[in-house]
Amino acid sequence: MSVERVPFKDAVLDKDKFSVTWELVPGRGSHEKDQDAVALCAKAAVKDPRINAITLTDNPSGTPAIHPAGLSKEVEDLGIDALIHFTCKDKNRNEIESELYALDRVGLKNLLVMTGDYVTAGYNGRPKPVFDVDSVQAVRMIEKLNAGLEVPMRGKLKKFPETDFFAGAVVSPFKSLEAETMAQYAKLHQKVAAGAKYIITQVGWDARKFDELRKYVDKFELNVPIIGNIYILTLGVAKMMNRGVIPGAVVTDEFLKDLEAEKKEFENNKERQLLRAAKLFAVLKGIGYDGVTIAGHGIKYEDIKFILDKGEEFAPNWQALVKEFDYPEQNGFYFFEKDEKTGLNTTTPVDRSKTGEKSTSLFYWSFSMVHKLALSEQAPLYPMIKWFAKKIDKSALKKPFTYAEYYTKTLTNECKFCGDCVMHELAFQCPMSQCAKHQRNGACGGGKDGWCEVYPGEKRCIYVNMYEKLKHDGKEYIMNNRYAPPADWNLYQTSSWLNFFNERDYNHRNDD
Ligand code: SF4
Known part of the structure; x- marks a missing residue:
């Protein structure tokens, strides 16, 4: 040829x-x-x-x-x-x-x-x-x-x-x-x-x-x-x-x-x-x-x-x-x-208001409220909590505070203590424990019929849950425009809340 x-x-x-x-x-x-x-x-x-x-x-x-x-x-x-x-x-x-x-x-x-x-x-x-x-x-x-x-x-x-x-x-x-x-x-x-x-x-x-x-x-x-x-x-x-x-x-x-x-x-x-x-x-x-x-x-x-x-x-x-x-x-x-x-x-x-599932839960609603009130830079309580977080970070309360966060998240999400928490972006699901591949930016290609690739018939894919929760709130478009960097293992076994308020977590790392 x-x-x-x-x-x-x-x-x-x-x-x-x-x-x-x-x-x-x-x-x-x-x-x-x-x-x-x-x-x-x-x-x-x-x-x-x-x-x-x-x-x-x-x-x-x-x-x-x-x-x-x-x-x-x-x-x-x-x-x-x-x-x-x-x-x-x-x-x-x-x-x-x-x-x-x-x-x-x-x-x-x-x-x-x-x-x-x-x-x-x-x-x-x-x-x-x-x-x-x-x-x-x-x-x-x-x-x-x-x-x-x-x-x-x-x-x-x-x-x-x-x-x-x-x-x-x-x-x-x-x-x-x-x-x-x-x-x-x-x-x-x-x-x-x-x-x-x-x-x-x-x-x-x-x-x-x-x-x-x-x-x-x-x-x-x-x-x-x-x-x-x-x-x-x-x-x-x-x-x-x-x-x-x-x-x-x-x-x-x-x-x-x-x-x-x-x-x-x-x-x-x-x-x-x-x-x-x-x-x-x-x-x-x-x-x-x-x-x-x-x-x-x-x-x-x-x-x-x-x-x-x-x-x-x-x-x-x-x-x-x-x-x-x-x-x-x-x-x-x-x-x-x-x-x-x-x-x-x-x-x-297609008119997606007539297709698919939407879901919500008391757990999701409560965590969303806490987040809206305190855990984002736009939250009304943010300045006050930031002030406390800075004090706690330098005091003997740091360790008990860290473990209080860890045990709370262990109860709700089997927290893996990464210290660089992104679960508030994923409808309050932890990718480190709930996703077998620790995906922080969206679903892998292996899931089937809503189930996780690794646990078919046992665990739903966290991104399927996330879409359904966000759809319930009319915010599913958020998924298209996210980016979460990989977890920083310098923060392992530290408090992600303290890291957030003290500007050490992924929100404050320059990844441009
Ligand atoms: S199917 Fe979903 S939960 Fe399972 S490994 Fe892939 S992204 Fe993670």
Whole structure:
């Protein structure tokens, strides 16, 4: 082929181009056959300039595997960009910074930033889940590094050389409840505000949901390229997705039934899987996506080629294929009214006063009142309490006061004593104890039907609760415009109230 490959970044940012990446999953071990397979796939992909990058996952499903950077350099040396999945689950902020310098040093610039699946198994048992920084904070940190990180050193600000990362983030429109969907979109606003340069979707087979995200991004002028996820689906993986075993990926009961019927009907099931992927390629292109990422287990270059060739062939008639991706969640929420003619969406948002849940509680109401009266800079009692807090901070009462706060919050929220409390922003739920991934800036992508990814059927996602509480008060829009920095562990086991009034907490740390 005579066309030249466009680098991933240019393909994503150029509105006239449709980017294509191929996702590969490195395995455990440094010289296992999975690793050799990645190198072989990359070698084959180099021949096809339509493929802009090879995407490498980072310990998916929370199990250990070789770090994607280890293979990314090999991939780039073959002559094709690597796109590294950059997760926050196993690293604290210093390790993240350190890893970023290492990547920059060897010229690996393309990152897909995500919180990451909850850690599951590792050497000698389940590892400690770190989640020191969430995806919004990580994207923001990368922006700071790109601008030249400024760090106070020996009484002066030292500016480090600028890095040149091209970082994007993930969103999942494939959520059933209004609260989950809106929490995803709120985090999308936060990710874009933090500096995400492109957005990749989670995995799903609902064209109306893909279209919803396109129209949502346009409606709110988020001005960010969006890339659709195409997974080449086998029946085995579909069953796992249907059971919720693969966080964030959605296969509805109806879709699974159709896949089972298809397996019985067609001898060449692989071809059906590839055709489905090619049709989704055409639909995503038609809807107005800026690119696709293609993934699947044991996929060869010939499969990718088939999808790209067929996808282009199908593209002119993409509207006719929309009905093949009509798998809504049961009573699932959509942000826009349905367009009955196309099977997609109009640009009119549904009337959310008539959809979803709202909730409140005496606990929420009481904490809100206390906060309104005393615990914000606009509160009427703020000047007086600040005066007392300054006195207490320097007196023998500091310790009893600290423990009084700790025990109160332990009773209500199983307080983890971080000393940098953000629960008043999250409808009085503590992300350090109530969210398994300690998310301070919004829902991860793994929750399902309102339940937490880590405790399905046991614990509701705190951001679902938060949306419903804020909606009750008509303030759910607040979620779109928040940013909470990571907790400062200098404040561990101190009073967050004293820290607030004495201007030591996150509200008073300069993070601009
Ligand atoms: S509470 Fe929500 S954000 Fe936290 S881990 Fe569970 S699903 Fe993810």
